[in-house]
Amino acid sequence: MLQDIYxxxxxxxxxxxxxxxxxxxxxxxxxxYPENKPRPVCVRQRREDYGWQMKFLLPxxxxxxxxxxxxxxxxxxxxxxxxxxxxxxxxILLDIYDEVLHAVYPYNFQPESFxxxxxxxxxxxxxxGLYVFDLVxxxxxxxxxxxxxxxxxxxxxxxxxxxxxxxxxxLDLKRLEFSYLRNHILLARTEDEGLTILRRVEMEMERRxxxxxxxxxxxxxxxxxxxxxxxFVVDEFAEIQTQxxxxxxxxxxxxxxAVGISVVVATQHPSxxxxxxxxxxQFDARxxxxxxxxxxxxxxxxxxxSMAAYLPADIPGRAIFRFGDTRLVQTMLYDIQAAKAQLxxxxxxxxxxxxxxxxxxxxxxxxxGIPGGLRRPRRGADKKPARPV
Numbered sequence: 001m002l003q004d005i006y007x008x009x010x011x012x013x014x015x016x017x018x019x020x021x022x023x024x025x026x027x028x029x030x031x032x033y034p035e036n037k038p039r040p041v042c043v044r045q046r047r048e049d050y051g052w053q054m055k056f057l058l059p060x061x062x063x064x065x066x067x068x069x070x071x072x073x074x075x076x077x078x079x080x081x082x083x084x085x086x087x088x089x090x091x092i093l094l095d096i097y098d099e100v101l102h103a104v105y106p107y108n109f110q111p112e113s114f115x116x117x118x119x120x121x122x123x124x125x126x127x128x129g130l131y132v133f134d135l136v137x138x139x140x141x142x143x144x145x146x147x148x149x150x151x152x153x154x155x156x157x158x159x160x161x162x163x164x165x166x167x168x169x170x171l172d173l174k175r176l177e178f179s180y181l182r183n184h185i186l187l188a189r190t191e192d193e194g195l196t197i198l199r200r201v202e203m204e205m206e207r208r209x210x211x212x213x214x215x216x217x218x219x220x221x222x223x224x225x226x227x228x229x230x231x232f233v234v235d236e237f238a239e240i241q242t243q244x245x246x247x248x249x250x251x252x253x254x255x256x257x258a259v260g261i262s263v264v265v266a267t268q269h270p271s272x273x274x275x276x277x278x279x280x281x282q283f284d285a286r287x288x289x290x291x292x293x294x295x296x297x298x299x300x301x302x303x304x305x306s307m308a309a310y311l312p313a314d315i316p317g318r319a320i321f322r323f324g325d326t327r328l329v330q331t332m333l334y335d336i337q338a339a340k341a342q343l344x345x346x347x348x349x350x351x352x353x354x355x356x357x358x359x360x361x362x363x364x365x366x367x368x369g370i371p372g373g374l375r376r377p378r379r380g381a382d383k384k385p386a387r388p389v
Contacts, residue, residue: 021052021096024077032070038062040092050127051080052096059090067092069304081127081328097127103315107157107332107339111164118221119166119229119262121158123287123321124329133323135162136221136229138285139262140253144270144300145289145308150317150331151266152177154287155233157334158264159185166229167349169197173239180336184343186351191242198248200351201232201261205252208259220260228349229260237267238274253282270299285323289316301326 014023022045033039038061045054058064064086074082074094083095105125109132114120119135135141145151159168159181168185171194172178178187188194208220208227217223232252240246253263265283267274270291280299290313291297294306301308301322311318317331 021078021080022054025054025074025094028073028077040067051098054094056092056094057090058092064092065304072307083327085325099127101125101127101330105330105332107334109161111161119162121161122332124331126327126329131327131329135262138323139257140283141264141285141287142280142283142300143264143266143287145291147268148316149289150319151289152235153317153334154331155235155266156336157332159233160339162231166231167351168231168233169201169351170233172235174236177235180340191245195242195245198245201230201252202248204351205256205259205261212259219258227260230351231262231264233264235266237265238269250279253279270296272299287319287321289319
């Protein structure tokens with residue numbers, strides 16, 4: 001009887017009018033963690049402007065990663081959007097949002113309002129407002145999602161935001177999606193054209209390495225000369241069949257960070273066959289629209305997040321963005337017809353051409369056909385090279 005009275009009192013206290021969402025979170029924890037074992041302890045819950053914030057202490061024996069993986073369960077229990085962030089010293093912040101995202105937000109972005117960012121990109125509207133991040137901080141971005149869920153629409157808005165500040169290069173193997181931009185960007189529509197432009201970008205990367213090396217700086221942000229950023233966009237990564245093109249893209253995402261070259265890749269098929277694990281790890285910023293299942297969601301967003309599989313199918317543009325933390329966003333609807341009227345005022349930034357320009361030390365003169373002036377060792381002698389002539 002005392003146990004029943006205790007449970008009734010606890011339920012009444014947790015679900016007091018106005019406190020329903022935190023009570024549902026605590027009820028979920030009761031189901032996940034038995035009382036006779038270590039369990040998360042709520043040390044604070046308070047009302048905020050956006051909803052509720054709860055702070056949990058994880059005692060020894062409770063895995064932080066496992067607790068973060070329960071995010072979907074808290075979303076289902078509260079019928080609200082829930083964010084979870086890890087703090088130092090074993091604490092977890094859990095935010096429950098009252099606001100509901102609208103299905104449509106018209107594209108309305110002014111890059112000049114973000115002068116503190118080198119390449120501001122409007123990701124979309126979150127429950128806290130418009131979220132904008134600096135692509136240079138990533139600097140590479142992976143975009144995934146089923147057909148018709150908002151990938152190409154987002155790419156249109158991304159390119160429009162970047163045009164005034166950077167040289168944009170697009171590989172569009174579908175040929176029609178970005179044709180209206182052909183006078184404003186470097187556009188490749190076939191594998192051969194794409195390989196040609198990729199080689200130009202790779203040559204430009206090598207040229208910039210030489211320039212920064214000669215200037216004695218380690219990254220473009222510390223270079224005092226004029227060197228515009230370059231953003232290379234691939235609209236369907238799975239359509240690239242040439243191994244040479246794949247190798248160049250892999251090299252760009254590994255090496256081009258310091259010289260101001262970013263790679264943005266979009267795909268409908270975020271599988272390990274399409275995007276290898278080695279190259280995927282280089283994309284710090286990831287945007288995932290609705291995908292077929294939790295496996296595909298975790299392929300893009302990490303092993304702890306399958307939320308992209310449960311996004312509403314009837315709301316194009318709804319996505320999960322991960323860069324440091326993870327948040328739900330509604331990307332802005334980009335009206336291409338209205339945007340065409342604004343394009344003539346955008347000045348195209350060209351991709352520089354030419355061979356590496358830094359001065360290099362001349363090679364030692366050859367001796368008897370041996371590069372570097374080294375004597376050929378006698379047969380049977382020690383393999384150590386003789387001193388240079």
